[in-house]
Amino acid sequence: MKEVVLKHPLITHKLSILRDKNTGTKKFRELVGEIAILLCYEALKDAKLENTIIETPLEKYKTKCLNEDNYAFVPILRAGMSMVDGIIKVMPNAKIGHIGLYRNEETLEPVEYYYKMPENIKKREVLVLDPMLATGGSAIATINRLKKDGVKKIKFLCVISSPIGIKKLQEAHPDVKIYTASVDRELNEVGYILPGLGDAGDRVYGTK
Numbered sequence: 001m002k003e004v005v006l007k008h009p010l011i012t013h014k015l016s017i018l019r020d021k022n023t024g025t026k027k028f029r030e031l032v033g034e035i036a037i038l039l040c041y042e043a044l045k046d047a048k049l050e051n052t053i054i055e056t057p058l059e060k061y062k063t064k065c066l067n068e069d070n071y072a073f074v075p076i077l078r079a080g081m082s083m084v085d086g087i088i089k090v091m092p093n094a095k096i097g098h099i100g101l102y103r104n105e106e107t108l109e110p111v112e113y114y115y116k117m118p119e120n121i122k123k124r125e126v127l128v129l130d131p132m133l134a135t136g137g138s139a140i141a142t143i144n145r146l147k148k149d150g151v152k153k154i155k156f157l158c159v160i161s162s163p164i165g166i167k168k169l170q171e172a173h174p175d176v177k178i179y180t181a182s183v184d185r186e187l188n189e190v191g192y193i194l195p196g197l198g199d200a201g202d203r204v205y206g207t208k
């Protein structure tokens, strides 16, 4: 399944500010949230609508609505939470599951420390959120865990990805469509994306 790379002047503009090392925490969080909304907009293009009848001030009107209960958003902690901040602005009733993973800095392997999903998770379409897809380890581990819980339909939304991260994720989970705002050049020797934006978690939470 081919990844979807968002190409739009608004995305390029927001990414340029996001990548800049002089961009502070407040602006960084806002931009990740805004890009997440645009990724979500694209990822929900195929969403099924349900028939409904409403009344305008003038007449009854047959229309369609999205049933937010059919979805769950799963940020990979920590940095994924910054994407939720944006998404709940457009999906205010979204159910949110959390998975906590950190990368072992020597092996780059993800280590799980938290997992809590909304009820009936296997009946929902799950959109996994993480600003960075680097080696692909965190994304693959998250999706393995969700599939173990019986989740059938999964999409992966990230702000910046690497070519190897995309390849690894597609090999491990060919059924999972990837939505990204940028595919960057490469990874460096310690698994950071180049040109990238640095450590997303540290920039969101100001921890370094």
Ligand code: PRP
Pocket: 076, 077, 078, 079, 080, 101, 102, 103, 108, 110, 130, 131, 132, 133, 134, 135, 136, 137, 138, 139, 165, 191, 199, 200, 201, 202
């Ligand atoms: C970052 C990022 C991803 C992961 C990507 O998280 O938010 O979860 O690295 O790297 P990978 O594709 O090589 O697995 P990190 O482990 O730094 O944790 P944090 O969000 O708590 O800072």
Ligand code: URA
Pocket: 132, 134, 191, 192, 193, 194, 196, 197, 198, 199, 200, 201
């Ligand atoms: N995680 C990050 O936060 N940044 C990278 O460049 C790679 C992994």
